Amino acid sequence: MTIFEFALKRSFGNPTNLIFLSLFPLAAIFLPQSELWPALPYGYHYFGILLLFVAIRLTAILIEDRTSGIVKRLAVAPITHFSYLSQNLLAFACILVLQCTVVVAGGVLYGQELGQPLMLLVLYVSFAFTALAMAVAWVALYRSKEIAFLVYMTIIVLLSLLGGMLFPVEMIPEPLSRVIMVLPTYWLTDGMAWVTSGGDLLDFWLANGVLWLYTIIFLTLGSVRKIH
Amino acid sequence: MTIASLQGVVKRYGTQLVLDGVDLDLHEGEILGLLGPNGAGKTTLIQTLTGMTPVDRGTINLFGDDRHPFSHANREKLGLVTQEITVFDELTARENVLFFAGVYGIKGEEKKRRAAEALAFVGLEDRADKRPAKFSGGMKRRLNIACALTHRPRLLIMDEPTVGIDPQSRNHILEAVTRLRDRGTTILYTTHYMEEVQAIASRVVIMDQGQIIQEGTVDELVRTIQHEEKVSIDVTDASLVDRGRLEQIAGIKQVTVHGNKLTVISAAGAGNLDRIITIIKEQTGLVGIQADKPNLEDVFLTLTGKQLRDKEEGS
Known part of the structure; x- marks a missing residue:
């Protein structure tokens, strides 16, 4: 588990990462509740966007390893590419799941109105894995960390806008409203609506199921690229 | 093994x-x-x-x-x-x-x-x-x-x-x-x-x-390479040296002058160094002499026709 151990160490070794990994999630706990929209406190409604940012920051390690030649060196070592990738992903996933847990537990302790906190945690964890898989697939396309970041920022903004994270999905024109169902952020918003308003439990698991389906698809795409 | x-x-x-x-x-x-x-x-x-x-x-x-x-x-x-x-x-x-x-x-x-x-x-x-x-x-x-x-x-x-x-x-x-x-x-x-x-x-x-x-x-x-022999000779005043006389020595292919340094290229095994030194001593003072042997660089150049490094890289 050397790669897992060092992926954790490297993730926290960067000062900017420390802000993303610790300060921002803590700040999210204390953001206030809106009177009209969104139903969850701001920090919790926008937490999905933070997960997208954190995921791309964490997976930047994979680009660095590829461009610096670390992956090439590991290709000669007695370790498979699958082992390298899975240990890194496990470390990133641990960080994201810990963040989700801290945010939800912190909100409960602070007295935030979270509807069904346990289900919210389940939903956040599902989305954290989707965000991680999307980031892995994304960084597999690039050799430059800066370009990958820059373009992905735009993608995050678009996903947030169209997925109903920055304004209600009901405001989206009818022709677009069906198209946005393909976005992972739509299913996060859908799940968050269930957490605050309740409804058929099947709907909640459907949202989670779609997010896990995306996770599998993106992880498969992201694991194709190996040495170069 | x-x-x-x-x-x-x-x-x-x-x-x-x-x-x-x-x-x-x-x-x-x-x-x-x-x-x-x-x-x-x-x-x-x-x-x-x-x-x-x-x-x-x-x-x-x-x-x-x-x-x-x-x-x-x-x-x-x-x-x-x-x-x-x-x-x-x-x-x-x-x-x-x-x-x-x-x-x-x-x-x-x-x-x-x-x-x-x-x-x-x-x-x-x-x-x-x-x-x-x-x-x-x-x-x-x-x-x-x-x-x-x-x-x-x-x-x-x-x-x-x-x-x-x-x-x-x-x-x-x-x-x-x-x-x-x-x-x-x-x-x-x-x-x-x-x-x-x-x-x-x-x-x-x-x-x-x-x-x-x-x-x-x-x-x-x-x-493996048949190479010319190169001798670098430092003299007190190269302008006094009659290059024509040197070039008439058997086996010598080329004599060049840079400042007070003469570079004499001969066919391998010509055995003419004593004669070169004698002529130079008749005309000017001899400061130093250095015979350059073929090295790996020459082998590489001969075999590939290329320098191993670009000249501008320096050595």
Whole structure:
């Protein structure tokens, strides 16, 4: 588990990462509740966007390893590419799941109105894995960390806008409203609506199921690229 | 004893033939210098020998195994020092070495001991807890080597390990490579610096256009070329020297003057040095004389028609 151990160490070794990994999630706990929209406190409604940012920051390690030649060196070592990738992903996933847990537990302790906190945690964890898989697939396309970041920022903004994270999905024109169902952020918003308003439990698991389906698809795409 | 070999290895990238039937043996305990101009196929040869790139045709035998040369067990005996500096800037030197030791399955106290040993071997023990981001180029290169040593490889492949560093660091690395050889490690060493190969290699292989065009010890290679003899003569006043008289001496091909230095080129074995000196002494004072023997650079130039390094790179 050397790669897992060092992926954790490297993730926290960067000062900017420390802000993303610790300060921002803590700040999210204390953001206030809106009177009209969104139903969850701001920090919790926008937490999905933070997960997208954190995921791309964490997976930047994979680009660095590829461009610096670390992956090439590991290709000669007695370790498979699958082992390298899975240990890194496990470390990133641990960080994201810990963040989700801290945010939800912190909100409960602070007295935030979270509807069904346990289900919210389940939903956040599902989305954290989707965000991680999307980031892995994304960084597999690039050799430059800066370009990958820059373009992905735009993608995050678009996903947030169209997925109903920055304004209600009901405001989206009818022709677009069906198209946005393909976005992972739509299913996060859908799940968050269930957490605050309740409804058929099947709907909640459907949202989670779609997010896990995306996770599998993106992880498969992201694991194709190996040495170069 | 042969520790690794390539037989009839062919590798193509698209229509480009990069390795064209390469046969190569690496003998246990030797430093094999691999030379070749850019695009000769050196990197591809390393990639095939380490299992990074599959071959289109031919056989690779590693540690006596040609059926599964890149098995887990064989990879544990193989080390690679990449041309790029492949260390983590966000980790300390010690952590970098510990990382690679861990990847090779070394655990616990043994891992710490091996890491300290590897850092001491390259002279970085006093920098062990510093991050390489603040290291000089030479120190980074040494750390790059240390990372490949913790698992004590039987075969170490070093791809241009001294690129872009100061002479002091280069000497340090060359000494380390020689000490590695002395403790039994077999080394495949590629470089663009001819003097490095001349200094440390037991045997030299010259590649060009995907083929091995010559191999042998440095002395054997130098003997293969018929070369002119070049003598540089420093005099007190070169303007007093009658070049015409010198050029009439049997075997002399060319006499050139730069300042007070005469350069006389003769056919090999002409045996005319005494006559040259006599004529010069009749006309002016003799300050110094130096005979330049053919070296590996001349062999390389003769065989490939190319300089190993671009002239503007300096030497």
